[in-house]
Amino acid sequence: GTSVLLITHDLGLAAERADTIVVMNQGEIVESGPSREILENPQHPYTQRLVAAAPSIASQRIQAKVEDRGILRESDIDAPATVKVTNLVKEYKIRQGGFRSEQFRAVDDVSFEIPRGKTLALVGESGSGKSTIAKMVLKLEAPTSGSIEVDGVNTGTLSAKDTFNLRRRMQPVFQDPYGSLDPLRSIGNLIAEPLNIHKVGDNASRRARVEELLEQVALPQELASRYPNELSGGQRQRVAIARALALKPDILVLDEAVSALDVLVQAQILQLLAELQSELGLTYLFITHDLAVVRVAADLVCVMERGKLVEQGTVDEIFAQPSQEYTRRLLDAIPGASLSLGGA
Ligand code: ADP
Ligand code: MG
Numbered sequence: 001g002t003s004v005l006l007i008t009h010d011l012g013l014a015a016e017r018a019d020t021i022v023v024m025n026q027g028e029i030v031e032s033g034p035s036r037e038i039l040e041n042p043q044h045p046y047t048q049r050l051v052a053a054a055p056s057i058a059s060q061r062i063q064a065k066v067e068d069r070g071i072l073r074e075s076d077i078d079a080p081a082t083v084k085v086t087n088l089v090k091e092y093k094i095r096q097g098g099f100r101s102e103q104f105r106a107v108d109d110v111s112f113e114i115p116r117g118k119t120l121a122l123v124g125e126s127g128s129g130k131s132t133i134a135k136m137v138l139k140l141e142a143p144t145s146g147s148i149e150v151d152g153v154n155t156g157t158l159s160a161k162d163t164f165n166l167r168r169r170m171q172p173v174f175q176d177p178y179g180s181l182d183p184l185r186s187i188g189n190l191i192a193e194p195l196n197i198h199k200v201g202d203n204a205s206r207r208a209r210v211e212e213l214l215e216q217v218a219l220p221q222e223l224a225s226r227y228p229n230e231l232s233g234g235q236r237q238r239v240a241i242a243r244a245l246a247l248k249p250d251i252l253v254l255d256e257a258v259s260a261l262d263v264l265v266q267a268q269i270l271q272l273l274a275e276l277q278s279e280l281g282l283t284y285l286f287i288t289h290d291l292a293v294v295r296v297a298a299d300l301v302c303v304m305e306r307g308k309l310v311e312q313g314t315v316d317e318i319f320a321q322p323s324q325e326y327t328r329r330l331l332d333a334i335p336g337a338s339l340s341l342g343g344a
Contacts, residue, residue, distance in 0.1 A: 009262035012335035053267040055292040062274040081113035082283040088146035106132045108307040119284040121294040124304030171244040175256035181228040188224030194246040213242040234265030255287045
């Protein structure tokens with residue numbers, strides 16, 4: 001007989017778990033009523049925007065608003081893989097107490113390829129090994145066995161100098177930009193940091209590049225002199241993306257990069273990523289536990305379960321016809337999957 005006040009930005013979850021929904025915007029209640037009614041037939045423009053922005057399994061892949069790219073994308077499908085992961089294994093030693101320890105396979109014989117300019121989503125429950133793969137692809141952790149090739153070159157065999165150069169091409173965006181942005185440095189400094197580390201250009205050209213990057217991620221120029229705590233979560237995530245783009249990489253590894261954002265900001269960031277991909281031909285390894293986001297953001301999907309890759313295919317294949325019971329359960333677990341969302 002417990003009463004629950006559930007606070008969330010996840011509309012599907014709200015619809016499934018709550019009888020009544022109260023929608024707030026800028027400190028005020030804009031709409032309230034029975035959950036189903038609110039989601040299927042939102043009345044207030046703000047609620048309509050929220051509902052429309054919420055990704056669901058019924059959503060379509062976000063297309064960049066850039067014309068004349070369609071042909072390029074089609075012919076791209078057979079392009080050689082940018083990132084190729086083969087029989088990747090990662091074992092960690094787990095202490096059992098005393099001198100005893102045991103090997104634990106966090107990643108177990110995983111293989112996949114990401115074609116140039118495409119997005120491969122790595123999905124699976126928490127603890128299934130997704131971040132461990134990201135760290136190995138980024139060369140932040142060494143594989144126990146197996147290989148990772150970038151444009152046909154095994155990254156495990158690179159010299160320190162070539163590894164440094166690889167980091168220019170391949171950049172991470174993590175979930176928590178607040179944790180990865182130094183609070184004592186201005187936004188402009190933070191975005192310029194990779195340029196300093198890699199000694200790209202002089203002060204003037206770095207400042208110009210920061211301006212260009214702020215524009216690319218649709219942030220106002222005056223943010224350059226501000227500090228991370230003065231920004232909203234969505235703005236910080238844009239800063240993290242701007243910084244990842246500073247060195248003009250062609251591969252981004254995004255580990256739960258939009259998972260903590262509310263639906264409106266998440267939709268903006270996903271749109272931004274789609275546009276950058278289309279303009280710059282970027283290749284994304286997109287890691288998420290949220291299958292609804294995969295629907296709108298990815299071309300290919302790999303499903304991870306306890307370190308193993310249990311299913312892979314195009315987004316359409318996997319969503320239309322999951323062959324694994326586990327994948328079906330992941331799909332069924334999308335909150336509000338059965339709801340037909342209304343909205344503008
Ligand atoms: P995911 O990103 O899918 O949530 P992770 O790749 O972070 O999963 O973790 C996969 C498994 O590997 C988990 O069981 C985790 O506890 C384990 N693991 C990750 N890093 C280490 C480590 N450094 N030492 C021991 N175990 C680890
Ligand atoms: Mg993770």
